[in-house]
Amino acid sequence: MGAMLEIKNIETYYDLIYAIRGVSLTVAEGNITAILGNNGAGKTTILRTVMGLIEDQPDKGTIGFMGRRIDGLDTEKIVRLGISLVPEGREVFEELSVRENLMMGAYTRRDKNGVIRDLERVFAYFPILADRVGQWAGTLSGGEQQMLAIGRALMSRPKLLFLDEPSLGLSPILVKEIFEIIKKINQEGVTILLVEQNAKKALEVSDDALILENGRFVMKGKSRDLIEDENVKEFYMGVRSRESAKGYQRWKRKKVWR
Amino acid sequence: MIDFLQMIISGIAVGSSYALMALGMVLIYKASEVPNFVQGEMALLPVFIAYMIIHSYGQSVFAAFFGALAFAMLLGCLLEFIVVRRAKNPNILGLIIITIGLEMVLLGFVSWKFGADQRVMPFPISSYSSVMFGGVYISILDLLTLVAALVIMTGLFFFFRFSKLGVAMKATQQNETAARLMGIRTNRVKMITWGISATVGTVAGLLLAPVFMEPYMMWDPMLKGFAAAVIGGMTSLPGAVFGAYIVGIVEHLFGGYVSMEYKAVVAFAVIVLVLCVKPSGLFARHYVKKV
Amino acid sequence: MTFFAVRHLTMAFGGLKAADAVSFEITKGEIYAIIGPNGAGKTTVFNCINGIYPPTEGSIIFKDRNIRGLSPDRVAKAGIARTFQNIELFSNMNTMENIMLGRHLFMKTGLFRGGLMWGKKSFAGKEEIENRRRVEEIIDLLELQTYRNKFVGALPYGIQKKIELGRALAAEPELLLLDEPCAGMNAEEKQDVVFWIKDIQDMLGITILLIEHDMHMVMDISDRILALNFGRPIAEGSPAEVSAHPEVLAAYLGTEEAGDAPASAGAGRRPA
Amino acid sequence: MDMKRSYYEDIRLFPSCVTVFWAVVLLAFLLAYPFLFKNYYVYMANYIAINIIVVVGLNLLVGYTGQISLGHAGFYAIGAYATITLMSLAGFPFLAALICAGLIAAAFGFLLGLPALRLEGPYLAIATLGFGVTITTIIGRIEMLGGRQGLHAPDLVIMGYPLDTDRQFYYLVMIITVLLVLFARNVTKTKVGRAFIAIRDAHIAAETMGVNLVLYKTMAFALSAFYAGVAGGLYAFVLRFIEPGLFSLFLSVFFLTMAVAGGLGSVMGPIAGAIVLSFLDLQLRNILSIPYVGDWLRHLSASYFSLTGVSNIQFIVFGAILIAIMLFEPLGLYGLWIRTKKYWKTWPF
Amino acid sequence: NAEVGVTDTEIHIGQWSPQTGPAAPWGAVARGTDAYFKWINANGGIHGRKLIHHYFDDAYNPAKTIAGVKQLQEQTGMFAWASGVGTACGLAVKDYLMENRIPWVGPSSGSRHWVDPPQKYLFNVYPLYLGDAQLLTEYAITEMGKKKIAVVYQEDDYGKQGLEGARYMLKKHDMELAEAVPVAITDTDMRPHAMRLRQAEADTVLLFVTPGHVARVLGTAKAMKYEPQWMSTTTCGDFPLMIAITKGLYEGVITASFGMMDPTGNVGEVENINNPKHELMAKYKKEVFEQFAAEDERWGYTFTAGIGFVEPLVEAIRRAGRDLTREKVVAELEKMENFQGIMGRINYGPFDPQDPHCRIGQQEIFLQQCTADGASKILTEWETTKFIPKSE
Numbered sequence A: 001m002g003a004m005l006e007i008k009n010i011e012t013y014y015d016l017i018y019a020i021r022g023v024s025l026t027v028a029e030g031n032i033t034a035i036l037g038n039n040g041a042g043k044t045t046i047l048r049t050v051m052g053l054i055e056d057q058p059d060k061g062t063i064g065f066m067g068r069r070i071d072g073l074d075t076e077k078i079v080r081l082g083i084s085l086v087p088e089g090r091e092v093f094e095e096l097s098v099r100e101n102l103m104m105g106a107y108t109r110r111d112k113n114g115v116i117r118d119l120e121r122v123f124a125y126f127p128i129l130a131d132r133v134g135q136w137a138g139t140l141s142g143g144e145q146q147m148l149a150i151g152r153a154l155m156s157r158p159k160l161l162f163l164d165e166p167s168l169g170l171s172p173i174l175v176k177e178i179f180e181i182i183k184k185i186n187q188e189g190v191t192i193l194l195v196e197q198n199a200k201k202a203l204e205v206s207d208d209a210l211i212l213e214n215g216r217f218v219m220k221g222k223s224r225d226l227i228e229d230e231n232v233k234e235f236y237m238g239v240r241s242r243e244s245a246k247g248y249q250r251w252k253r254k255k256v257w258r
Numbered sequence B: 001m002i003d004f005l006q007m008i009i010s011g012i013a014v015g016s017s018y019a020l021m022a023l024g025m026v027l028i029y030k031a032s033e034v035p036n037f038v039q040g041e042m043a044l045l046p047v048f049i050a051y052m053i054i055h056s057y058g059q060s061v062f063a064a065f066f067g068a069l070a071f072a073m074l075l076g077c078l079l080e081f082i083v084v085r086r087a088k089n090p091n092i093l094g095l096i097i098i099t100i101g102l103e104m105v106l107l108g109f110v111s112w113k114f115g116a117d118q119r120v121m122p123f124p125i126s127s128y129s130s131v132m133f134g135g136v137y138i139s140i141l142d143l144l145t146l147v148a149a150l151v152i153m154t155g156l157f158f159f160f161r162f163s164k165l166g167v168a169m170k171a172t173q174q175n176e177t178a179a180r181l182m183g184i185r186t187n188r189v190k191m192i193t194w195g196i197s198a199t200v201g202t203v204a205g206l207l208l209a210p211v212f213m214e215p216y217m218m219w220d221p222m223l224k225g226f227a228a229a230v231i232g233g234m235t236s237l238p239g240a241v242f243g244a245y246i247v248g249i250v251e252h253l254f255g256g257y258v259s260m261e262y263k264a265v266v267a268f269a270v271i272v273l274v275l276c277v278k279p280s281g282l283f284a285r286h287y288v289k290k291v
Numbered sequence C: 001m002t003f004f005a006v007r008h009l010t011m012a013f014g015g016l017k018a019a020d021a022v023s024f025e026i027t028k029g030e031i032y033a034i035i036g037p038n039g040a041g042k043t044t045v046f047n048c049i050n051g052i053y054p055p056t057e058g059s060i061i062f063k064d065r066n067i068r069g070l071s072p073d074r075v076a077k078a079g080i081a082r083t084f085q086n087i088e089l090f091s092n093m094n095t096m097e098n099i100m101l102g103r104h105l106f107m108k109t110g111l112f113r114g115g116l117m118w119g120k121k122s123f124a125g126k127e128e129i130e131n132r133r134r135v136e137e138i139i140d141l142l143e144l145q146t147y148r149n150k151f152v153g154a155l156p157y158g159i160q161k162k163i164e165l166g167r168a169l170a171a172e173p174e175l176l177l178l179d180e181p182c183a184g185m186n187a188e189e190k191q192d193v194v195f196w197i198k199d200i201q202d203m204l205g206i207t208i209l210l211i212e213h214d215m216h217m218v219m220d221i222s223d224r225i226l227a228l229n230f231g232r233p234i235a236e237g238s239p240a241e242v243s244a245h246p247e248v249l250a251a252y253l254g255t256e257e258a259g260d261a262p263a264s265a266g267a268g269r270r271p272a
Numbered sequence D: 001m002d003m004k005r006s007y008y009e010d011i012r013l014f015p016s017c018v019t020v021f022w023a024v025v026l027l028a029f030l031l032a033y034p035f036l037f038k039n040y041y042v043y044m045a046n047y048i049a050i051n052i053i054v055v056v057g058l059n060l061l062v063g064y065t066g067q068i069s070l071g072h073a074g075f076y077a078i079g080a081y082a083t084i085t086l087m088s089l090a091g092f093p094f095l096a097a098l099i100c101a102g103l104i105a106a107a108f109g110f111l112l113g114l115p116a117l118r119l120e121g122p123y124l125a126i127a128t129l130g131f132g133v134t135i136t137t138i139i140g141r142i143e144m145l146g147g148r149q150g151l152h153a154p155d156l157v158i159m160g161y162p163l164d165t166d167r168q169f170y171y172l173v174m175i176i177t178v179l180l181v182l183f184a185r186n187v188t189k190t191k192v193g194r195a196f197i198a199i200r201d202a203h204i205a206a207e208t209m210g211v212n213l214v215l216y217k218t219m220a221f222a223l224s225a226f227y228a229g230v231a232g233g234l235y236a237f238v239l240r241f242i243e244p245g246l247f248s249l250f251l252s253v254f255f256l257t258m259a260v261a262g263g264l265g266s267v268m269g270p271i272a273g274a275i276v277l278s279f280l281d282l283q284l285r286n287i288l289s290i291p292y293v294g295d296w297l298r299h300l301s302a303s304y305f306s307l308t309g310v311s312n313i314q315f316i317v318f319g320a321i322l323i324a325i326m327l328f329e330p331l332g333l334y335g336l337w338i339r340t341k342k343y344w345k346t347w348p349f
Numbered sequence E: 001n002a003e004v005g006v007t008d009t010e011i012h013i014g015q016w017s018p019q020t021g022p023a024a025p026w027g028a029v030a031r032g033t034d035a036y037f038k039w040i041n042a043n044g045g046i047h048g049r050k051l052i053h054h055y056f057d058d059a060y061n062p063a064k065t066i067a068g069v070k071q072l073q074e075q076t077g078m079f080a081w082a083s084g085v086g087t088a089c090g091l092a093v094k095d096y097l098m099e100n101r102i103p104w105v106g107p108s109s110g111s112r113h114w115v116d117p118p119q120k121y122l123f124n125v126y127p128l129y130l131g132d133a134q135l136l137t138e139y140a141i142t143e144m145g146k147k148k149i150a151v152v153y154q155e156d157d158y159g160k161q162g163l164e165g166a167r168y169m170l171k172k173h174d175m176e177l178a179e180a181v182p183v184a185i186t187d188t189d190m191r192p193h194a195m196r197l198r199q200a201e202a203d204t205v206l207l208f209v210t211p212g213h214v215a216r217v218l219g220t221a222k223a224m225k226y227e228p229q230w231m232s233t234t235t236c237g238d239f240p241l242m243i244a245i246t247k248g249l250y251e252g253v254i255t256a257s258f259g260m261m262d263p264t265g266n267v268g269e270v271e272n273i274n275n276p277k278h279e280l281m282a283k284y285k286k287e288v289f290e291q292f293a294a295e296d297e298r299w300g301y302t303f304t305a306g307i308g309f310v311e312p313l314v315e316a317i318r319r320a321g322r323d324l325t326r327e328k329v330v331a332e333l334e335k336m337e338n339f340q341g342i343m344g345r346i347n348y349g350p351f352d353p354q355d356p357h358c359r360i361g362q363q364e365i366f367l368q369q370c371t372a373d374g375a376s377k378i379l380t381e382w383e384t385t386k387f388i389p390k391s392e
């Protein structure tokens, strides 16, 4: 399988803040690739850069999608090429109904029947949305909004789907389900780039994984390898937490990666 | 009784031109959340262009009006394209100032080009003839304005309710980033909205001009239109028209029965009262942010 | 004395009862958690306690006093502070000022004494400095030093959550409501939060009411748990009891079997 | 890392010796100003200083509390009329009348603040706009206030000293302006100012932290109206003649423009905005007497436009400047200043 | 030469006017003055000095008037001020000019404020609105036999003094005003006003409003099939303009006139502003307007009034001789008796703080009626009106 998305050495600035410091990444077609990293590592920024949401960025480097350069294109164009992003913080259209939100997801599509089928599919994934179909999205609970955001992205039938912390604020059962759904979507032929804090789940579901810190990748590899890595275990999967929470074990180890 | 009816009818007549301005305002507010202070001048320039087409190029009135509407469409699009779009991370106040700046530029331009002289626009039907319904007069021009307002409102209403582009406009207003992520060409959507809005405003301008034309002719209708749009709920098209009729009728009844002197400001008192009861106007759902 | 109790709290939005006869009681000093599926009405309960929503029915007792119907600032004055699920920081202030706002209730400087702050000996100057000291303590506690003078709007999500916590602490509440304090954090950061919550409970003696989806954390630190579903309480008790409760398992935690069939009961439809 | 050497450092007036130096220079300049410039420029300084007062006050409302107002000309009018009426009818001395006028304006501000509690955005804009035009209409109808013909200001005497020239009045205006600006600056640095910002950024969160929304929103309105009222009272004595037409909607819009173009949410921004835009407003009407440019404009008008309307070029220029400021520097002139400072800090790299 | 604003070769004269804003149509006054001064200069100036005319745009805003007057006075130095549009604008600078003893001649509005109380250095030219109203009312009652007279008035000096003049004359005839309808300057919708008039069944309506409002009132009333005898003031006496902006409705309207055409001996005849019989007007049209006005300038009342208002000042400067001082000019003005340019006869007297007549200037006007093609049918001779002092 070839590389669907190919990022080469991009650098991104927010005004004077140097957020992404030379990052390269390939997402192979048909795979799920996960990016892990601390708060503020720059995960969201990478996704936003690829989507062309940050004006005049990336500052350096190139982004290729299915053999075509997409850096510098308008977000709208990129979306029309087949990339879809479920943004961090949901970003639903607060004063549109749930149905209208979903229909907006299918804005670029012309096949009416396909859209209706996909709508049914989304409702099958997230039955609660079917209940709330006429409610303004702004009044949904946090988790409901998250489901809506994912559903909306699916409505555009993307080739490549970016998910920015999809499990944020979801109940355990839904987290489980979301990852099942991710897997399922992937099996239906959608390539996925996943940004997650829930390292364990993310590594379980993905094929490849990268770890980002301070705007640089510090680790790359197959997910099943990373899952065994001691450092990853300790800092991202919180293995230690099981024993220690009530025991006041407040010592901290400095992370040493290289 | 006849007087009362006459006041109501006259109120509706003047309300119709407010309604057209209000519709234009609502359109732009829906797309970019700007209280658009250049609404009046977006109509003013095309009206003067129509005048110029008639007087300097000797074209027929119909050709001139058509030309003005086309020009308005272009003007609206251009304003969005050249100016409004360039605003970096615009906030509401910044956008208000930009529209005020545009207002000054366009008004200055019209006054510079055409001078302050007062004039009137030729019109195919006499602007002073009227028809009578059971003792109540209504001028044909007013009737025309009324029809125009209702037709345009209905058209726009269905457009927003049922067309994908209509919903896309709403989406663009609420969350532009997300709208772009849906593949909506938000810039184009906004540009078209500005164009349509300018055109709707120009219809109002063209219907006012046969009675009187001068560079400041659109300021008062614009303010009243703004007021009407606010009463109606700022995002609701029927609300805008309804609000405009309320403003028109209240002004007339107040002027007729209470006081002529405060007629000019009574509309604002009504607004404050309405807003005290319904803070988001009559026709808009009041959205309270959920935390 | 009742420290804090919610009795028959009902909140209806049109036909939808987001909270339906919710009752529970908290004793001073404990950590009490509310769990439940998305849309179960947890945040709604918080909003009712805070006075952001006017409850349709029921009462909210805080220190033997019914605080239902009080405006949010009065509730704050009574000694309840909170954090928000979707971060409600003052994005154009820096971290320190955000936390300083938490001291609002403790400062007596009004318009005049504020406007006439000529020098550090003036009333307002002294008060600022004094409260600043408290704020610095909180900044130290939460390890926010590097962010002290940064505008919070552009800070990472996790840091913003911490600042919110700091702001709530600055109000020196007796009861602290935390709405998903760990959302969006990685394991290490979550652990820090857990420690802080314990510290807050132990060192500052603050009672904590907590909403959280991370079951490890909830099990770890909470003394008692209430589980909601469709606005109704379905189980209450110790972590062990609640996590074993069949309804909770079905609706919230998901049993292993449920996990295999994704589009099933989990986000379940409202029973008819 | 900037460590807390002292808690006071963040809030004190002069963060460093350099600022003390510049403040002293500024003060000396202000003192010497009337001796350095012709009377007309002294008049202009008075006019600008008064605009500074209004705009600093307006900024407390718009920039800090996030409430839009298109009705400040109304408060301004109330201040102007109240000052003159209190002096000529009730025999108040000037300063007392000025303060009372400010308080009367503040009372109106409080009243306007009440319906404003639930309003935002365009709804608030139109409500305040309505207030502004209604006030002037009402004043224009009250014969006691001179109606449409306007009022002349009585003679100004402070503690036995008559102040009837622009130069004498200058010092009074400057003292009041500096005091009010410092007051505003201090307010923004302390509890009340923080509460204002909190309301602007996240009012629900502010409320749950104990900020009384009703109190602080109406306080912002009242405070801002007080500033406008005091400024209005001074304005009456700068012009020495007032009439309702002066306090038009355009004036309200102009105030707002000065505040926004200067840069909201700072104290220096509005000052810059008031200075630059007032100056432009007064000077642009002379645009045709600028050498070369004026001739060229006339020539252009004769061939493509109209000579009778040539003065309208000032609007075009003014509007274009506004647009340019907002497009290139959304934070206004203050943002420009910050950027320049940043740039020079790293100079020469 | 010691006097401010006078050099060996120049005399500086200032003027303000709205060149922009809603009142911009009145800006033509200053441009008329400007062309007139240029014409004088082209013909050798006055005693070897050229008149340097400084006019600035104040947009009808008193604050800007003050600023501009101070700027010109203190930086360039004006010898005198001519005309100046707007009652409020004039009031705003009146004290300043008077305190500094600077002559100001011919404010271009007919407000009583200029002469009541009289000021030593302020010379009025424009016949007061009070007079317009008197003559129109008198004519309607006695010559036309009208019974119900209504007034539409703008809510400022112009309108209010018109209303006062009408009331004064009605009282003399023991009549009541049928209706008084106020108009706010910002009003654009005249339907309620027309309704009021129709309800009152007024047979004559005096309009003390701007030309734009006149056009709207006439049109609206016509659409309501309400057509009384309309009357208006000197302000709306520019018939070609009014015929154009009312699309012909102005035919038959009677207005007052302060000059520009000569009623003496011509009563009943038709005069045309474009081909005036008035000799001086014809000359001005040919020499001042056609040579010195901008190409897009309109030869109308406003423009010519700009000449008429300053004729007395120019005359006084001429009479004062080469050794020019302000006091001399004032003295010459005070001596002026029956001076006539293109307006009515102008008389001033020695300064008497009790007597407005010493500064009132022109007190006579006549009535004209608009014909279908915008010419003036002259109805009366020059009639002298009465000054009504402030009532308090």
Ligand SMILES: Nc1ncnc2c1ncn2[C@@H]1O[C@H](COP(=O)(O)OP(=O)(O)OP(=O)(O)O)[C@@H](O)[C@H]1O
Pocket (backbone or CB within 6 Å): A014, A017, A019, A037, A038, A039, A040, A041, A042, A043, A044, A045, A046, A088, C154, C155, C156, C157, C158, C184
């Ligand atoms: N709009 C912005 N302006 C300035 N700096 C920003 C902006 N957005 C993000 N940053 C900075 O860029 C860095 C990377 O942020 P980013 O949001 O990409 O992190 P993240 O890895 O997604 O974190 P999280 O897990 O909290 O979502 C952070 O240091 C942040 O402070």
Ligand SMILES: Nc1ncnc2c1ncn2[C@@H]1O[C@H](COP(=O)(O)OP(=O)(O)OP(=O)(O)O)[C@@H](O)[C@H]1O
Pocket (backbone or CB within 6 Å): A139, A140, A141, A142, A143, A144, A169, B290, C013, C016, C018, C036, C037, C038, C039, C040, C041, C042, C043, C044, C045, C085
């Ligand atoms: N203002 C409102 N108007 C209408 N419905 C509302 C409103 N606020 C909440 N709801 C509804 O009430 C229900 C409960 O919402 P709430 O936010 O309390 O859920 P939650 O338990 O906090 O869920 P989550 O864990 O996803 O945050 C949801 O279905 C939501 O749609």
Ligand SMILES: [Mg+2]
Pocket (backbone or CB within 6 Å): A043, A044, A045, A088, A164, C157
């Ligand atoms: Mg992120």
Ligand SMILES: [Mg+2]
Pocket (backbone or CB within 6 Å): A141, A142, C042, C043, C044, C085
């Ligand atoms: Mg919640």
